[in-house]
Amino acid sequence: MMLNFMLSATMNESPTQPTAAVDFGITNTDVVVQHATGRTQWITTPSSPDMSVDELRRVLHMAGVSLESLAKVAVTGGKHRLLPSAVGETAIVHVNEIACVCAGGLHLAGLSEAVVMSAGTGTSIAAARGKEVRHISGTAVGGGTLLGLSQLLLNTTDIHEIEALASRGDSNGVDLSIADAIGGEISHLPKNATAVNFGRAARSDTPASRKDIAAGLMTLVSQTIALIAVNAARAEQLSPIVVVGHLIEVPSIRKTVEGVGALYRTPIVIPPTPGHATALGALSLISS
Numbered sequence: 001m002m003l004n005f006m007l008s009a010t011m012n013e014s015p016t017q018p019t020a021a022v023d024f025g026i027t028n029t030d031v032v033v034q035h036a037t038g039r040t041q042w043i044t045t046p047s048s049p050d051m052s053v054d055e056l057r058r059v060l061h062m063a064g065v066s067l068e069s070l071a072k073v074a075v076t077g078g079k080h081r082l083l084p085s086a087v088g089e090t091a092i093v094h095v096n097e098i099a100c101v102c103a104g105g106l107h108l109a110g111l112s113e114a115v116v117m118s119a120g121t122g123t124s125i126a127a128a129r130g131k132e133v134r135h136i137s138g139t140a141v142g143g144g145t146l147l148g149l150s151q152l153l154l155n156t157t158d159i160h161e162i163e164a165l166a167s168r169g170d171s172n173g174v175d176l177s178i179a180d181a182i183g184g185e186i187s188h189l190p191k192n193a194t195a196v197n198f199g200r201a202a203r204s205d206t207p208a209s210r211k212d213i214a215a216g217l218m219t220l221v222s223q224t225i226a227l228i229a230v231n232a233a234r235a236e237q238l239s240p241i242v243v244v245g246h247l248i249e250v251p252s253i254r255k256t257v258e259g260v261g262a263l264y265r266t267p268i269v270i271p272p273t274p275g276h277a278t279a280l281g282a283l284s285l286i287s288s
Contacts, residue, residue, distance in 0.1 A: 018065050021282035022056065023100065024078030026121040027143060028246055030279040031063040034287075042276045044246070051079040053087055074282035076100045095282045098135050102128035104281025105242040108271035115233040118278065119143070119245035119253070123225045127236045137232040141224045143247040146217055153213050159250060165214035166252045173212030174201040175219060189263070194223060218252040226260035226268075233266055240267035244277035 023030040025047055032042045043063045048055055056075070057067050067073065072091040075083055077100075083092050105116040106128055113129045115136075121144035125137040147157045156162060172192075176199035179191035197220040201208050208216075229241050241261065248254050248270055261268035271277070 017071055018069060019072060019074075019283060019287065020060060020063065020065060020070055021074035021076070021095075021100075021279045021286070022059055022080075023076050023097075023279040023282060024051065024080055025246075025278075026078065027147075028120075028275070029059050029078075030276050031059050032276055032279040032283050033060075033063045033065050034283060035065075042273070042279065044275060047078065051082045053083065056083060056087075056092075072286055074100075074286040076278060076282045093286045095285050097278065098124065098126050099133050099285060100278045100281035101244060102126050102133045102281065103284050104277030104279070105244045105271065107280060107284055108244070108273065108277055109240075109242045109269045110271075111240070111242065111269070113238065114240055114242045114269070115229060115236060115238050116242045116244065117225065117229045119225055119243055119247035119257075123228070123245075123247075125229055125232045127232075127238055129238070136236060137228055139225060139228050141221055143221075143245075146221045146247070146253075149217050149220075150214070153217070154210055162214050162217070163250055163252055165211045166218045169209065169211030169213070169215030171212065171215040171219040172200070174198050174208045174216035176200050176203075193263070194219060197223070215252070218250075219256055221247075222253045222256035223260055226257040227264075229268075230260065230264045230266045240269050242269045242271065244271065244274040246275035248274050 018033055018035045020033045027047055028044050029047045030044050034040050045062055060067055067087055067090055070090050072093055074093045074095050076095045076097045080094055085092055101118045102116045116128050117125045120142055122142040123139045127134045127136050150162050151157050175194050176196040178189055178193050178195045181195040198216055233239055233241050258268055
């Protein structure tokens with residue numbers, strides 16, 4: 001699917017009345033509000049299974065605005081299509097999620113073209129060249145995978161606890177390295193690079209520690225999404241890779257993703273506030 005959009009030049013201008021955008025993610029809902037004073041505010045709240053006007057009112061209220069105070073509000077992600085096209089005098093503008101991801105990613109990174117990876121509950125990858133946006137790849141591996149496996153193996157879905165464990169652990173406690181597999185480096189990959197995620201755990205009679213399991217899970221998820229993005233960028237002959245989404249805000253994920261980019265000599269850009277890129281992109285696409 002080819003989508004055309006123009007990044008708005010009015011993101012920093014003061015609207016006559018507030019405008020807002022809501023990204024209904026599977027795990028998190030992000031709201032960005034541009035107030036009439038020109039101040040931009042954003043919040044993140046856990047997503048609700050409910051998709052209704054009442055839920056839209058609730059998340060906007062958390063961001064300090066009422067639905068009725070807005071001339072228009074952009075909605076994207078999740079089941080946003082279940083919402084009406086207007087409530088009273090407020091227009092509800094439904095915006096394609098991939099277009100929003102790319103608009104927000106390019107805007108935050110200050111770029112006109114890039115491969116944009118949205119690392120959230122799952123992972124999507126798009127090529128953005130000026131006005132052209134094309135979904136090119138993705139994977140079901142993402143933050144949802146990390147939390148699901150953590151529940152099964154660590155009995156927790158608290159991302160702060162998982163990160164704390166991983167920061168004290170060593171993924172080599174559960175993974176096999178290239179040195180373990182073939183005795184040395186291969187091509188440009190160093191001998192300590194991962195050869196088999198959780199391969200050591202399958203060969204050991206000694207139970208792995210919780211902290212090594214957490215580190216292994218972080219490595220599994222971050223290496224998988226980073227390698228898919230690198231291969232997509234090479235196939236598209238497009239650089240750099242801009243990574244957005246709440247998953248990349250996790251320090252262990254960010255460190256490994258950046259490490260994969262360096263290993264494969266592919267520039268990776270992680271802009272400020274990457275978790276709010278999709279909502280910010282939606283806001284830019286309805287600004288006028």
